[in-house]
Amino acid sequence: MVEAFAVASGKGGTGKTTSTLALGMALAEEHDVTVVDADMGMANLLFHAGLADVETTLHDVLVEGGAPVEAAVYERHGMSVVPCGTNLADFEAADPARLREVVATLAADTDVLLLDSAATLSSRAAVLPVVLADRVVVVLEPTIPALSDGLKVQEYASSYGTDTAGILFNKVTADSELGRLHERAERYFDGPILGSIPESAAVRNARDAGKPLLVAAPGSSAAATYGNVAASVSIHDHDPEALANRTVSAIQPDPPVDSGQIPR
Numbered sequence: 001m002v003e004a005f006a007v008a009s010g011k012g013g014t015g016k017t018t019s020t021l022a023l024g025m026a027l028a029e030e031h032d033v034t035v036v037d038a039d040m041g042m043a044n045l046l047f048h049a050g051l052a053d054v055e056t057t058l059h060d061v062l063v064e065g066g067a068p069v070e071a072a073v074y075e076r077h078g079m080s081v082v083p084c085g086t087n088l089a090d091f092e093a094a095d096p097a098r099l100r101e102v103v104a105t106l107a108a109d110t111d112v113l114l115l116d117s118a119a120t121l122s123s124r125a126a127v128l129p130v131v132l133a134d135r136v137v138v139v140l141e142p143t144i145p146a147l148s149d150g151l152k153v154q155e156y157a158s159s160y161g162t163d164t165a166g167i168l169f170n171k172v173t174a175d176s177e178l179g180r181l182h183e184r185a186e187r188y189f190d191g192p193i194l195g196s197i198p199e200s201a202a203v204r205n206a207r208d209a210g211k212p213l214l215v216a217a218p219g220s221s222a223a224a225t226y227g228n229v230a231a232s233v234s235i236h237d238h239d240p241e242a243l244a245n246r247t248v249s250a251i252q253p254d255p256p257v258d259s260g261q262i263p264r
Contacts, residue, residue, distance in 0.1 A: 001111055001235070001236075001237040001238060001240075002107045002108075002110055002111055002112070002113065002238055002239075002240045002243055003111075003112060003113070003134050003135070003235050003236050003237075003238055003243075004103065004107065004113040004115065004132060004133045004134050004135075004243065004247075005112070005113065005114050005115065005133055005134065005135050005136065005137055005165060006038075006115045006117045006129045006130045006132070006133035006135075006136045006137070006157070006162070007019060007020040007023070007114060007115065007116055007117060007136075007137045007139060008117040008118075008121075008129070008130055008136050008137070008138060008139070008153045008157075009117075009119060009138065009139045009140065009149065009150070009153070010119075010120065010121065010138075010140075010146075010149030010150055010152050010153045011119060011120060011146070011149045012042075012119035012120065013119075013141075014119075014139045014140060014141050014146070014170055014171070015139060015170040015171060015197070015203070016116065016117070016119065016139045017037075017039075017044055017045050017048055017116055018048065018170075018203060018206070018207060018212075018213055019137075019139050019168060019170060019197070019226070020035060020045065020114050020116040021035065021045070021048055021049060021077075021212040021213070021214075022212065022213050022214055022222075022223065022226035023114065023137070023226060023229065023230050023233075024077075024079050024112075024114050025077050025078060025079065025212060025214040025215075026214065026226050026227045026229070026230030026231070027112050027114075027230045027233070027235075028077075028078040028079045029078075029230075031111035031112045031235060032080075032109075032110045032111040032112070033078075033079045033080070033110065033111065033112045033114065034073075034079065034080040034081075034082065034106050034109075034110040034112070034113050034114070035049075035079055035080070035081050035082070035114045035116065036058070036082040036102070036103070036106065036113065036114070036115050036116065036129075037058060037081075037082065037083050037084040037116050038058075038084070038099060038115040038116055038117055038118070038128070038129040039084065039116055039117060039118045039119065039126075040058070040059070040062070040084055040091055040094060040096055040099075040118070040125055041091055041118060041123075041125065041126070042118065042119060043057075043058075043083065043084035043085060043086055044086075045081070045083055045084065045116050046083035046084065046085070046086070047210050048207065048210065048211070048212060049074075049076050049077070049081050049083065049212065050076060050210060050211065051074055051076065051081065051083045052210070054072075054074060054083060056071045056072045057072055057082075057083050057084055057085035057090075058072055058082055058083065058084040058085070058094075058099075058102070059084060059085040059087070059090035059091060059093070059094045060072060060085070060090070061098070061102060062094035062095050062096065062098045062099065062102070063090075063093050063094055063095065064095065066098075069082070069101075069102050069105050069106065070105075073106075077212055077214070077215060080106075080110065082102075082106070096124065096125035096128055097128075097252055099128055099129070099132065100128075100132060100247050100248050100250055101247075101248055103115070103132050103244075103247045104243075104244035104245075104247040104248045105244075107240045107243045107244050107247065108240050108241075108244060111235065112235060113133075115129035115132065115133055116129075117129040117130060121152065121153065121156060124252055124253055124254065127156060127253045128250075128252070128253060130153065130156060130157045130160070130162055130253075131157075131160045131162065131250055131251070131253045132247050132250055133157075133162050134162065134163065134236065134238065134243070135162060135163045135164065135165035135191075136153060136154070136157045136162055136163070136164055136165060137165045137166060137168055137194070137233075138150040138153050138154060138164065138166070138167050138168065138189070138191075139168045139170055140167060140168070140169055140170065141169070141170060141171050142169045142170075142171065142172050142173075142176035142177070142178060142181055142196070143181075144180075144181070144184070147181065147184055147185060147188070150167060150189070151188055151189070154189060154190060154191075158190070160250075160251075160253060163190065163191070164189060164190040164191035165191050165194070165233060166191035166192045166193065166194035166232075166233070167185050167189055167191060167192070167193050167194060168194045168195055168196075168197065168229060169181065169193070169195070169196040169197065170196075170197045171197070171199045172196045172197060172198050172199060173198075173199045176196075178196060192232075194229045194232055194233065195225050195226075195228060195229040195232070196225070197222050197225050197226065197229075198221050198222055198225065200217075200220055200221065200222040202216070202217035202220035202221075202222055202223070203217075203220075203222050205217070213226070214226070
């Protein structure tokens with residue numbers, strides 16, 4: 001079995017990478033999990049996962065005649081992690097379309113694929129992970145404008161046959177209008193509200209220390225909430241070969257068109 005999830009947000013600063021690693025570690029208690037940093041232009045998952053000094057990254061795989069994907073897979077925190085590099089020249093040399101073959105290869109040897117997507121859907125490279133996934137987890141800050149950003153992600157994903165696994169509110173404070181936000185999210189989004197991650201010094205400290213939240217602060221309320229979210233996500237039993245075939249034949253997408261906003 002295997003299922004591919006894109007973790008996306010529609011804008012930067014939502015805590016998407018923190019969420020990807022936290023969900024991955026929580027899901028790894030029950031499943032074989034592979035996390036891929038598919039944010040090829042603004043990669044930072046390698047810093048969070050303690051992989052800043054590795055020799056081979058996804059960029060090295062995506063260039064013509066590049067390294068095999070197995071060379072860029074590292075075992076960390078109970079998961080397989082494929083980091084992306086931060087060198088601009090490497091990014092420019094990489095062919096994002098090759099991500100299709102990377103996902104197909106990884107799908108043959110894992111239960112769950114988590115694709116940490118780009119912050120904004122502004123290019124083909126940015127939206128390709130959403131197109132390749134079976135479902136998308138939309139990470140949002142607890143504001144009405146953020147709902148509009150998330151709705152654009154969902155609409156674009158749906159146009160390519162990718163379902164919505166659910167909405168994850170992040171950086172939730174005591175004065176966040178969760179009741180109002182939940183009502184609108186339930187009205188406009190296809191997937192459920194997976195959970196609300198509290199704003200936490202533990203999250204900030206983990207990020208500053210270059211460690212995943214579930215390593216730096218496993219007893220924090222934020223870590224516990226991620227665990228509950230992971231437990232609520234059912235993993236569908238897909239045929240790895242079928243996923244691989246669909247992935248390698250996926251159409252290279254166009255950037256999405258602005259589709260308007262959720263009414264206030």
